[in-house]
Amino acid sequence: MSQLSTQSDLVAPFLEIKNAQIIYDNAIEAVRDVSLSVAEGTVVALLGSNGAGKSTLLKAVTGTLHLEDGDLEKGSIHFAGRDLARSKTDAIVRDGLVLVPEGRKLFANMTVEENLTMGAHLKSASELRRLKQTVFELFPKLKERRSQTAGYLSGGEQQMVAVGRALMAEPRLLVLDEPSLGLAPLIIDAIYETIALMRRELNMTVFLVEQNATQAMNLADYVYIMENGRIVLDGPAEKMRTNLDVQEYYLGFSSGGEERKSFRDIKHYKRRKRWLS
């Protein structure tokens, strides 16, 4: 996969977004003219600063934009041949596209176990048992807390439930909005480990929005960078890792150097991104 120079070389991308333009409240343009594709079996990461429009794009993919008065004005989104712009969320999920939403969105009044059960809503009872087993092994902490009300969990525990809940659906395409948010380093490692494993074993495709660029780039085959509603840079992960801008602004290396710079030495000036000029 990673030999490919661009994603579009693929014959039939699994997920394909073409020239998407997304508008909130009929007035706020959050995504403009974004094209992006994810090939089956690959891991694609989407990076970008706050407010770039990443989450917005994911909402469009799962058909939940309208809940916030958002609208896919132009462009198209296809997943495994299905036109997502015209599909209902539940149908999209049935097709195997599952999202771990930003902000976890747990069912706060339900227990951990009930939340996981909801994740496997489309699965049979026996599959449910098996999947629960899997998730509990991945996150032993959740097993301890299985009958605790989800709303009272710590932030990180909630994130585990959110990721676990999505895995319960055994997705073909797993879409994650900042899965590592608020997690301890150990758990982040474990989550990435699992994603890598699932992709290997189940040929699961992963589309990932992340702020933790180092981890994401290690895992991903292909990386897109989004700023101000546009894709400003994309390329295979190895190539991106050597891009100087990416190194400075996403990986935290001091400009040109190989050393990570210390947060203590941040200069007091406004940076400008080269790719924006």
Place this chain on the structure above:
Amino acid sequence: AEQGITDTEILLGDVAPFTGPPGLLGIAHNVGVKLAIAEVNAAGGIAGRQVKLVSEDDGYVTSRTIQSIRKLIGVDKVFALTAMSGTGQAMASMPIVKQAGIPAMVPIGQLPAMYEPPINNVFVVGQTYTEGMRQLALYLAKTHPGAKWGVILQDDDYGKALADGLEQAQADAEINIVFETKYARGQKDFASEMLRVKAANVDVLIAGGIISENIGIVKEAEKLSITPTIAAFWPGRVPEVLKAIGPASDGLIGVDYVTPIQSEAGQAFVELAKNYLSEEEVPRINRYTMTGYASTKVLLTAIKACETDLTWACTIEKMQSNPPVETGVMAPVRFGEDNRFSNSPVTIMRADFETLSYSPVKD
């Protein structure tokens, strides 16, 4: 000319509830008003003018009554009003009507405050609840000497008027009230009240509800298998109530100043109505049709007496100076120089479930 008058038309207005449960009252009333008008129009109108009616629905909500009256007077510019909805609504409308000076009839929900002191342009046709209740109580006291009485009243001015009547009757007769209670309007379940009635061994029960409440009270008595003499007041004296109660309604005592439909005069009225009303309207006839008819007829008689010189002043003058007006459904109606209340006599009557009607009791 005065407002509401053209060369060819005289415009009258009324406000009544046409929606919701009180619609039972308003719709029937309107049918009566229309009947009176149709009768006059069929006879060639008044001095060549046809009479027309504008109706406003207030849904029994006071603020809407007031709005409607303002609209009738200010926008539709009617010549006179034939009704101002129920008791509270009419009371609240008094200041506007008084200020406007428009001739207005009060055929529903009569209270002394509406004619004492008399308001020049407001004419109250019928009888007050208080006096009706007094008569009813006196009758029951006479026929049930030594009885234990139970009284269930609504917690509003209607209930208060009945309580006053009862109190007045107590001055003239031996009335031993052993149980008395008030309920909040709209109550449907009278189980606890009736249990107390039962516990108090009541012989005579005043059911002071309007429609649904009386149905509830009588049905509950049936359930508890107690058989006091139950007396109900005229607002609910309509066949539908008897039908809704079922056989237990047989023997219910009522009181009214209009004649029962089953009486000769009542039948004559129905026959008359059939000549003028549509097929849909005839089944809606009840006592409110009679009161609406009677008061409108009185008004139209006065208007007629003015002939071409039709003004408010003239109409009011004729209202007070006309000889008693024969309406066929109640005692002749007359007013006087400073009398704005017809003070119509009442009859006591008894319900018959089979014919769903009331007939006057023979003493």
Place this chain on the structure above:
Amino acid sequence: MRSGYFKETVAEHINLTDSTLQRIWILIGLIFVVALPFYFGLYGISLITLMAISAIGAMGLNILTGWTGQISLGQTAFMVLGAYAYAISVESWGWPPIIGFALAGIVPAFASVLVGVPSLRLKGLYLAITTLASAFIVNQLVLEFDGLTNGASGIFVNRPTIFGYAFDTDAKLFYLVAFIGLLTVLACLNLRRSRIGRAFIAIRDNDNAARVMGIDLRAYKLYAFMASSFIVGISGALYGIFLSFVTIDGFPLLLAIEALAILIVGGMGSIAGAILGAIFLVGLPEITSAIFGMFGETAKQFLSTGAHEIKGLLYGLVIILFLRLQPHGLMGLWQDAKRAWTLWPLRY
């Protein structure tokens, strides 16, 4: 086309108006209000008076429900209290109307504390019940204390004379109501841009965070109840004067629901929304009548059998359709229009 105005001092940020143009518009609006009675007849004036009274009541409710997020179904309780406070003090005791108005605000404000205290721990729709209960309880109290309130018979209320000026015609009464309405708008606007108003909003949006920010939840919830009831009480007194008669019958529970409807249709939490909503909902029966009137004579013939039901039907339908097309209410519509206007010819 309007564009952003430059502000040079912080004080300018706080001012209610930020340009001459805006002030001119406000002036035009005021002149329009003053001119209204000249265009309307008896009925029209009473309609706009009713709109203004409803708007005042809705603005009061807005403080509690729109800003502080405390849903109330029992605003009629405070209207009743306000109306009786006015009627008793002015008509029964002969006090000057200006004091009557003050009492019409103060009495409900203090009474609302009694409703507020058991409501302190309640949230969302649970709160609806204490307020609903207060409506029933107040009615019962009015009946119980009939020595003071005249029980079910009610009290007649005359048009007030304030500082020797008699508001005795319908048009004059409208000016009085409009003036009080204007004061209410100003008070609400000021409140909204003060620490108090922000505390209300904070409680609505996230009461726990509000507490950590130093807002005393109990105190502020009670303030909201009081401020709201004060205004609602005054609207009750005005309503009593408008009806010339104060009874509990004049204040059916329906009014409370209607007040909530005004806020929702207008746009929750917005003062302009409360006003627009009042105009819309009070005027709606007129609109439906007008629609019905278009069908002419045959429709009128239908009158005694079904017209009124059909009007009710239309009323409900209009509300539903409106919310379906514009779930954020009239203010949402207004904002869309404004945005379209400033952005024109672009869409965003």
Place this chain on the structure above:
Amino acid sequence: MTYLLELLSSGLAIGAVYGLIAMSFAIIYKSTGLLNFSQGEMSMIIAYVAWSISTGTDGNPFIVAIGSIGFAILFALAVERIAIRPMMGEPILSQIMVTIGLSVIFRALVTLLWDGLPHNMELAAGNALVDFGGIQVRVAQIAVVVMLFVAIAGMWTFFRYSRFGLAMRAVASDDGTAQLMGVKTGRVQMAAWAASAVMSGTAGVLFAIAFELSPSLYGLGLKAFPATILGGLDSVIGSAFGGLIIGVAENLVGGYISSSLKEIAGFVIIILILMIRPYGLFGEKRIERL
């Protein structure tokens, strides 16, 4: 003693009516987070339809039962589909307003399609009196108590054992996220509306038989709403008990104190209980965490 028993029995009978309607409030709330203010009106319309069917078929109870349940379901589905579904995801108060609009429409419809008169609904032996050791009760009153317990049992089993019940809770908690789990939220809403219409319709019909059928029947909704709150808005079973408590309390207050306090008694009890349990007797506490 009999006096007390009689008070209790009539309290239970009316309380069961409140309880059934309260349950229908709760089930819609629980599965969609929406309070349906037209619940009383819906139960009234269903009662009227049942009455029409019964007068049209000489009161065959089976035909009436099947016909009115069928109608209740279709009616609820239509309402849900036409008026409620399009509002999904909109502010909750706007949704509630829509149900208030519906209630205005339904009230008008009843007088338009039928009339404003009270009727005596005679259906089979519904009106007949049964003697329980000196306490007389109408058959319809027994039926409504029985129906309440059937409904309680049904709902308990449903929420205890069915994953669909879980999905309902999920939709109420956050319908957008529930969709992300593959839940057909529309279907969940439909089921809730249908169940609620059947329950409140049953209450309406049986009430009409035992008392009267009139366009003021919708007032039952206003009685049942406090019962729902008392039981806990999101507790379907709790609200059933809320209804019973209010029914019995009303009768006890009416029987021992004064009937003018009846109306208020229910509210006073509710307020007292809410001061101790702000989420009703059985309601779920809202999660508060920072």
Place this chain on the structure above:
Amino acid sequence: MTALLRLKDVTRKFGGINAVNGVSLSIEKGEIVSVIGPNGAGKTTLFNLISGFLPVTTGSISVEGRDLAQVPAHKYVQLGIGRTFQNLALFKHGTVVDNILVGRHWQMKTSVIEAALHFGRSRREEIAARERVEEIIEFLEIEHVRDKVVGTLSYGQQKRVELGRALATNPKVLLLDEIVAGMNQEETEDIARFILDIREELGVAILLIEHDMHLVMDISDRVHALNFGRTITEGQPEDVRSHPGVIEAYLGSGGAEQQAGPDHAKATEAAL
């Protein structure tokens, strides 16, 4: 010597769980102390106790020697405790300015009636507060969203607004709960700069919960590690980083990572 903030043997139970268990900690003026620990270790609960959102089960918290036990929750802020929240707790429907102004709430005195009149003291206070807020907005570089409703801002922007709101309360000690979560490198740098500036310019002490180890190690004066509500260790960043308990429970770096990784992988593999 009284510390600015001192926790002594603080414990908080939820049902059977000891979320915070006998934690002692103190912080001086101008210090930056980080609290680290695995998910569910009790860090946020600790903040909830310090900021008055939850009462302690046992133990005591004092600010400048004053015990907080008797102080009502909404007055904690007046003693100089400001905080941000892990899961964002903004006033969603208010604008950025409104939100930050709420932070000034306790420092203003306007009563309801004065507020309705907007005259005299009320107006003066309002202007003064607004001036301070504009400074904060400028400092945090969020001028461009000043008048936006915060609910429509992106996650990272909202976090900045929260920081602004906490600053507006004039804190002596600022509790920051995972303030850079969800931020990219560049934005994290900005926040790091803000934190250092706040300390430098205002002398505010900062208590920081963070999972971003780079940030923690770079800017903290001391680090306090928790697990299961208990203190594992406290000390200089480098020392804590190499503490075996911390590595095992939390960091899993180096060898730990290799151990945990395949272990998990195997377990998952088996289950699949």
